[in-house]
Amino acid sequence: MAPHLFLTGGTGYIGGTVLDTLVKTHPEYNISVLLRHVPEDFVRRYPDVKIVMGDYDSGETISNAAVNANVVIHNGNSDHEPSINALIAGLLRRGSPSFLIHLSGTGIVADWLEGKYVGKLNPKVWNDIDDLDEIVSRPDRELHRNVDKIIQKAASDHGDRLKTAIVCPPDIYGTGRGPGRTQSVFFPLFVKQARAVGRPFYAGDGTNTRSWVHIEDLMVIYLKLVEAAVNGGKGADWGRDGYYFAATQEASQVDIAKAAGKILKATGVLSDAEPCKIADQEVDTMLDSWSIPHLGTYMFAANSRTRAHRAAKLFGYEGKSLSLWEAMEADLSACV
Numbered sequence: 001m002a003p004h005l006f007l008t009g010g011t012g013y014i015g016g017t018v019l020d021t022l023v024k025t026h027p028e029y030n031i032s033v034l035l036r037h038v039p040e041d042f043v044r045r046y047p048d049v050k051i052v053m054g055d056y057d058s059g060e061t062i063s064n065a066a067v068n069a070n071v072v073i074h075n076g077n078s079d080h081e082p083s084i085n086a087l088i089a090g091l092l093r094r095g096s097p098s099f100l101i102h103l104s105g106t107g108i109v110a111d112w113l114e115g116k117y118v119g120k121l122n123p124k125v126w127n128d129i130d131d132l133d134e135i136v137s138r139p140d141r142e143l144h145r146n147v148d149k150i151i152q153k154a155a156s157d158h159g160d161r162l163k164t165a166i167v168c169p170p171d172i173y174g175t176g177r178g179p180g181r182t183q184s185v186f187f188p189l190f191v192k193q194a195r196a197v198g199r200p201f202y203a204g205d206g207t208n209t210r211s212w213v214h215i216e217d218l219m220v221i222y223l224k225l226v227e228a229a230v231n232g233g234k235g236a237d238w239g240r241d242g243y244y245f246a247a248t249q250e251a252s253q254v255d256i257a258k259a260a261g262k263i264l265k266a267t268g269v270l271s272d273a274e275p276c277k278i279a280d281q282e283v284d285t286m287l288d289s290w291s292i293p294h295l296g297t298y299m300f301a302a303n304s305r306t307r308a309h310r311a312a313k314l315f316g317y318e319g320k321s322l323s324l325w326e327a328m329e330a331d332l333s334a335c336v
């Protein structure tokens with residue numbers, strides 16, 4: 001019998017691309033997707049995908065959908081506790097083992113709250129095999145830690161019948177392929193702030209460095225995990241070991257500011273391409289409207305350097321898509 005997949009976040013940048021990838025690669029899968037609104041051309045594009053109407057707070061709907069799924073792929077909000085609890089409760093009601101693939105993010109290892117490396121290179125590089133003990137015991141204050149913890153506890157309590165994987169991408173670039181949002185988060189925010197400052201910008205000496213992945217490279221990890229899950233889990237790590245970084249390259253803030261500045265000047269968005277240094281305090285409050293304190297530091301002045309050793313070991317994973325520098329012009333054009 002064809003496997004049944006239940007996916008959330010199908011109108012999002014990442015989740016939409018996961019949906020599109022699965023539908024195109026495996027038309028034989030039965031796929032259901034949670035939607036709180038149905039994009040206009042959704043049914044035309046995905047006539048065989050079953051729509052489950054609801055949002056992340058529709059606990060019973062989510063739980064009931066999970067009961068019917070061999071594999072749940074949860075993509076839209078890496079911090080939302082009621083939805084992950086409902087999914088786990090549903091999967092545990094099943095009579096047979098099932099799989100949960102959850103989207104987290106390398107915010108969990110970012111140094112934005114440490115203060116020591118604001119705008120400076122942090123030599124610490126995390127890999128998802130050697131540093132696993134530290135990654136799965138990050139302080140509660142770290143981004144996405146609340147939900148990672150719920151999943152890790154469920155995996156430890158019910159590992160015989162619930163196989164979990166946490167996909168932990170760094171910053172993502174490239175155009176998505178889903179039915180809703182197709183742009184990532186970094187460049188729209190950077191352009192908006194650069195317009196306000198009048199120039200591309202950095203804090204400190206701008207050497208703070210983050211890892212990156214092209215959305216299409218990230219899809220390789222999703223596809224391999226879903227295919228492994230459908231085959232009973234063979235070929236992938238699950239539970240405590242099922243933690244997957246996805247980085248393929250890294251870039252410092254000052255190098256991004258230089259490259260973006262040239263493009264934004266050429267397209268008339270900025271009159272000055274030369275990056276400028278701004279005060280730590282200014283960058284810190286830039287994204288205050290998001291109501292996450294210090295989010296500006298996280299986004300533009302922190303380090304988050306990761307290596308995807310597990311995916312490389314298990315799947316032969318490596319970056320094959322356009323590099324960040326090659327894709328930047330298209331990403332910037334899409335948000336100006």
Ligand SMILES: NC(=O)c1ccc[n+]([C@@H]2O[C@H](COP(=O)([O-])OP(=O)(O)OC[C@H]3O[C@@H](n4cnc5c(N)ncnc54)[C@H](OP(=O)(O)O)[C@@H]3O)[C@@H](O)[C@H]2O)c1
Nearest residue numbers: 009010011012013014055056076077078105169171172181
């Ligand atoms: N983009 C990146 O560079 C990146 C990197 C690492 C980690 N992440 C993390 O990955 C997650 C998703 O990122 P994204 O860029 O794909 O975000 P996105 O494009 O904004 O997509 C969010 C998706 O979740 C859905 N959603 C959100 N809240 C919902 C709710 N209460 N009920 C039902 N659906 C809801 C949205 O549905 P609607 O269309 O109905 O709003 C949309 O489908 C975020 O938590 C982010 O922190 C992102």
